[in-house]
Amino acid sequence: MASVERVRRIGVMGGTFDPIHHGHLVAASEVQSYFDLDEVIFVPTGQPWQKSDRKVSPAEDRYLMTVIATASNPRFSVSRVDIDRPGPTYTIDTLRDLSRLYPDAELFFITGADALAQILTWRDVDETFKLAQFVGCTRPGTEGLELPLDQLPMDRITLLEVPALAISSTECRARVAKGNPTWYLVPDGIVQYIAKRELYTNR
Numbered sequence: 258m259a260s261v262e263r264v265r266r267i268g269v270m271g272g273t274f275d276p277i278h279h280g281h282l283v284a285a286s287e288v289q290s291y292f293d294l295d296e297v298i299f300v301p302t303g304q305p306w307q308k309s310d311r312k313v314s315p316a317e318d319r320y321l322m323t324v325i326a327t328a329s330n331p332r333f334s335v336s337r338v339d340i341d342r343p344g345p346t347y348t349i350d351t352l353r354d355l356s357r358l359y360p361d362a363e364l365f366f367i368t369g370a371d372a373l374a375q376i377l378t379w380r381d382v383d384e385t386f387k388l389a390q391f392v393g394c395t396r397p398g399t400e401g402l403e404l405p406l407d408q409l410p411m412d413r414i415t416l417l418e419v420p421a422l423a424i425s426s427t428e429c430r431a432r433v434a435k436g437n438p439t440w441y442l443v444p445d446g447i448v449q450y451i452a453k454r455e456l457y458t459n460r
């Protein structure tokens with residue numbers, strides 16, 4: 258009897274990753290395991306339009322850091338779709354591009370609770386929910402955050418408790434600027450890449 262092939266399940270972890278840290282990696286790993294995902298694709302943003310009030314490192318640096326941080330996990334990969342698309346980055350475009358590349362796959366877009374709480378401000382959000390299921394991971398500091406539950410399609414959203422890592426890219430950048438260590442907050446290769454490229458030194 259011919260075996261029935263399971264639909265491929267792909268996680269999509271979008272982020273600015275400036276820099277990528279262990280909070281991102283643990284969230285992706287937990288969602289991969291919980292939903293038995295075949296793969297998690299990390300997608301660094303091109304131009305994060307909701308962060309236009311701050312200086313964001315060059316996309317190639319953020320892309321390379323994401324490659325370095327994910328290289329050792331056989332289920333993790335990195336996509337350039339957002340950094341190669343000109344203009345502001347919208348998740349609707351990310352998911353359209355990935356749906357074209359993986360037409361038969363089921364997509365799971367992974368966010369932290371803070372990003373999920375802002376999701377109604379995203380472009381074409383109704384359409385976005387049609388292209389992927391959403392997974393909102395708990396994140397320290399977001400405990401009191403109110404999700405607009407009555408306005409969200411909760412049948413397309415799973416809230417997942419992940420091991421709490423109180424790490425943010427903002428804190429990592431601030432530590433580098435002050436000369437404090439980031440060892441063990443980010444993978445070793447990222448500490449070394451930040452030093453080599455002199456990122457976040459405000460020079």
Ligand SMILES: Nc1ncnc2c1ncn2[C@@H]1O[C@H](COP(=O)(O)OP(=O)(O)OP(=O)(O)O)[C@@H](O)[C@H]1O
Pocket residue numbers: 271272273274275279280281284367368369370371372373394395396397422423424425426427428
């Ligand atoms: N420690 C964490 N635990 C769980 N999710 C996280 C954590 N840090 C970031 N995320 C989620 O990862 C995604 C990408 O995050 P992003 O690259 O903006 O990192 P960040 O640490 O929030 O950055 P910044 O401090 O610069 O705003 C977002 O959905 C965010 O909510």
Ligand SMILES: O=C(O)c1ccc[n+]([C@@H]2O[C@H](COP(=O)([O-])O)[C@@H](O)[C@H]2O)c1
Pocket residue numbers: 270271272273274300302305307308346347348349372378379380
């Ligand atoms: O689609 C949008 O309008 C939109 C607005 C803000 C953020 N996002 C996406 O949310 C993910 C996390 O974003 P950030 O800025 O918190 O790193 C990343 O994939 C962004 O492209 C998407």
